[in-house]
Amino acid sequence: MKKLTQQEIEKITQAAIRELGPGASPEKITQIVNDVVAELEKGAPSIALSASGKPAEGRVIVTAFGKNQPGVVYKITKILFELNLDIQDVSQKIVQDFFTLIIIVDMAASGGDFNQLKTRMTQLGDEMGIRLFVQHEDIFKSMYRV
Numbered sequence: 001m002k003k004l005t006q007q008e009i010e011k012i013t014q015a016a017i018r019e020l021g022p023g024a025s026p027e028k029i030t031q032i033v034n035d036v037v038a039e040l041e042k043g044a045p046s047i048a049l050s051a052s053g054k055p056a057e058g059r060v061i062v063t064a065f066g067k068n069q070p071g072v073v074y075k076i077t078k079i080l081f082e083l084n085l086d087i088q089d090v091s092q093k094i095v096q097d098f099f100t101l102i103i104i105v106d107m108a109a110s111g112g113d114f115n116q117l118k119t120r121m122t123q124l125g126d127e128m129g130i131r132l133f134v135q136h137e138d139i140f141k142s143m144y145r146v
Contacts, residue, residue: 003125005097009037013029015136016029016036058103058107058108059137060117060134060136060137062105063133063139064099065098065131072101076132077099080117084110084112088104089103114136
């Protein structure tokens, strides 16, 4: 078991704050950070944060949902292509007029920029009137652990 340094915990905290957004409660941020720290100290793979606090590599989860419309998958995957990101898995479900989409993306090989991906997906979501989220896999797993 590895004990994390205060600097590593601060980086995880900053990543959690960015992921959860400005409306996140301090309690939720604390819960997520504690969960991630516990997993990392038990030997889970590192989030691999760069000096700027951005995830430097690894997998991210792109989730989208909203009213179905032509071109949804194309526009999302086009951004992934333009950023040279590797799609590892895709799950999509359409129920009547609504869709959900989950894409697991590997950023390790491309050296992709997490913040650039998140910004572009947020802009696309706004343009299309759908909800689009980008989260680092470790944060996602911690937030949605059953």
